[in-house]
Amino acid sequence: MNDPSAASPGPLPTIPPLLAFAMRPLPLLPLQLVLAAVLQRIHRHNPAMFDRLGDHARARFGIKPTDLPFAFVVEARSPRLSVVRDLPRGLDARISASLANLLALLEGRVDGDALMFSRELVVEGDVEAVLALRNAIDDAQLDLATELSALFGPLGAPAKRAFEAARGRVIGSPGQGEQLR
Amino acid sequence: MMELICPAGTPAALKSAIDAGADAIYCGFNDETNARNFPGLNFSRDELRKGIALAHARGAKILVAINTFPRASAVEIWQRAVDDAVSAGADALILADIGLMDYAARRHPNQRLHVSVQAAAANPDAIAFYAETFGARRVVLPRVLSVPEIAEITRESACETEVFVFGGLCVMAEGRCSLSSYATGKSPNMQGVCSPPSHVAYEQTTEGTTSRLGGFTINRFGASEPAGYPTLCKGRFSTAQGAGYIFEDPVSLDATTLLKGLRDAGVTALKIEGRQRGRAYVESVVRHFRHALAALGSGSEADIASLKPFTEGQASTLGAYRKTWR
Numbered sequence: 001m002n003d004p005s006a007a008s009p010g011p012l013p014t015i016p017p018l019l020a021f022a023m024r025p026l027p028l029l030p031l032q033l034v035l036a037a038v039l040q041r042i043h044r045h046n047p048a049m050f051d052r053l054g055d056h057a058r059a060r061f062g063i064k065p066t067d068l069p070f071a072f073v074v075e076a077r078s079p080r081l082s083v084v085r086d087l088p089r090g091l092d093a094r095i096s097a098s099l100a101n102l103l104a105l106l107e108g109r110v111d112g113d114a115l116m117f118s119r120e121l122v123v124e125g126d127v128e129a130v131l132a133l134r135n136a137i138d139d140a141q142l143d144l145a146t147e148l149s150a151l152f153g154p155l156g157a158p159a160k161r162a163f164e165a166a167r168g169r170v171i172g173s174p175g176q177g178e179q180l181r
Numbered sequence: 182m183m184e185l186i187c188p189a190g191t192p193a194a195l196k197s198a199i200d201a202g203a204d205a206i207y208c209g210f211n212d213e214t215n216a217r218n219f220p221g222l223n224f225s226r227d228e229l230r231k232g233i234a235l236a237h238a239r240g241a242k243i244l245v246a247i248n249t250f251p252r253a254s255a256v257e258i259w260q261r262a263v264d265d266a267v268s269a270g271a272d273a274l275i276l277a278d279i280g281l282m283d284y285a286a287r288r289h290p291n292q293r294l295h296v297s298v299q300a301a302a303a304n305p306d307a308i309a310f311y312a313e314t315f316g317a318r319r320v321v322l323p324r325v326l327s328v329p330e331i332a333e334i335t336r337e338s339a340c341e342t343e344v345f346v347f348g349g350l351c352v353m354a355e356g357r358c359s360l361s362s363y364a365t366g367k368s369p370n371m372q373g374v375c376s377p378p379s380h381v382a383y384e385q386t387t388e389g390t391t392s393r394l395g396g397f398t399i400n401r402f403g404a405s406e407p408a409g410y411p412t413l414c415k416g417r418f419s420t421a422q423g424a425g426y427i428f429e430d431p432v433s434l435d436a437t438t439l440l441k442g443l444r445d446a447g448v449t450a451l452k453i454e455g456r457q458r459g460r461a462y463v464e465s466v467v468r469h470f471r472h473a474l475a476a477l478g479s480g481s482e483a484d485i486a487s488l489k490p491f492t493e494g495q496a497s498t499l500g501a502y503r504k505t506w507r
Contacts, residue, residue, distance in 0.1 A: 052191075052221045053221060054220065056221075108193070108459055108460045110461050111458055111459040111491060112459055113410075113458055113459070113462070113493075114461075114490055114491050116408060117407055117408050117409065117431075117492070117493055117495055118407060118408075118490065118495060119390070119402070119405060119406070119407065122385060124383055124384070124385060127378040127379075130378075131219055131220050131378045132220035132221035133221070135219070135221030136221045138191060138194070139193045139194070139221075140193070141193050141460075
């Protein structure tokens with residue numbers, strides 16, 4: 001479980017544009033395989049989260065990190081995740097924010113309404129589906145370092161430490177601050 | 182010491198509120214019986230039972246909000262919510278409807294009842310009616326009163342008073358507002374949804390973000406302009422006097438600086454709005470007020486961070502507590 005009070009105060013950092021530019025030619029398939037496996041694991045271990053989504057579990061969500069040269073299409077019911085250069089048409093909803101804010105939202109370390117108020121989160125399409133997704137995720141108390149490191153088998157413990165360190169640099173570490181937003 | 186009453190829209194938020202120092206947590210069932218009937222939010226019967234067990238183990242209370250008004254053809258949904266909340270071990274029920282309060286008082290005479298803000302009981306006579314007729318022990322006062330008015334009402338009232346200190350600010354007579362119903366056909370008072378998300382749309386243009394409710398354009402925010410909830414009462418409209426916020430700016434209530442005045446007014450409990458908000462909000466806002474109350478108790482200066490990042494429109498107000506007219 002992560003501590004929702006743990007995110008560092010103030011706006012979260014964004015990926016430097018030069019780094020984002022350098023990531024453009026990277027193949028998307030390896031990232032898609034890893035993230036799809038994480039989604040499958042979350043699906044297996046958090047059935048209540050998908051119950052909370054209700055009928056909106058059928059929705060196709062487009063998630064666009066504004067500081068990265070790629071985006072994600074996620075379906076909860078299947079579950080299915082694909083990494084794309086640009087979000088396709090025909091999605092039920094689109095959610096855009098910096099990568100750090102999206103990760104912090106996934107872990108419940110930031111408040112979605114507050115990000116809307118500060119214009120750091122943009123929602124288009126089916127607002128009801130987005131709200132259901134936000135509430136379901138917030139209740140799930142996801143720990144991305146745990147979810148990712150579980151893919152590393154016997155190397156899970158050192159992998160988790162590495163992911164926690166990386167997370168600390170992006171969205172803060174437990175005890176670092178008392179509130180973000 | 183005044184009690185701190187905190188919101189929880191999910192079991193995880195309930196735990197966050199307890200961890201942050203809530204004396205009591207208010208929550209509702211995942212249906213139309215409560216005034217925050219939003220998708221993915223609220224508690225199943227089983228989740229409520231577990232939440233109550235957790236809260237009691239940690240010395241906190243659970244207040245169950247059944248604070249919408251029953252449809253004439255479906256009163257049993259609300260009555261069942263009352264029965265289930267009582268059997269789950271709720272410390273109090275927060276009710277708005279007179280008929281439902283009568284049902285609860287007759288069916289469960291030992292159950293503690295609170296009068297919801299949705300009942301809009303704003304004077305000693307109204308409060309006395311609830312206290313004398315149904316044995317209500319506490320009233321949540323509408324957000325239309327000044328601190329001196331709260332002091333006077335509390336002095337004359339037959340039951341405890343609870344007031345909001347932070348969060349979204351309803352500027353209308355709560356329980357009687359039909360703005361959202363007019364625009365969407367769904368009522369905050371009967372279906373529990375003010376500005377239902379099924380009727381909300383955001384459009385991104387080069388000028389910024391346009392928010393719509395039920396097809397009505399209610400605001401347009403510049404690219405870096407702080408935004409508010411898509412509610413009509415905080416919409417920006419063009420009138421003969423110019424364009425602007427007619428009813429209220431998109432701001433949140435923050436009465437941190439008024440805690441001493443509220444204590445001196447005899448208020449029993451302080452309420453934080455926001456069952457629709459995430460764990461990060463619950464954790465930070467509850468901790469903020471826990472620190473503020475501790476400082477008030479010890480007579481010291483509270484060293485607490487601003488809650489501005491959590492506020493609607495990134496701005497706060499003292500609302501009617503310090504009444505001014507424009």
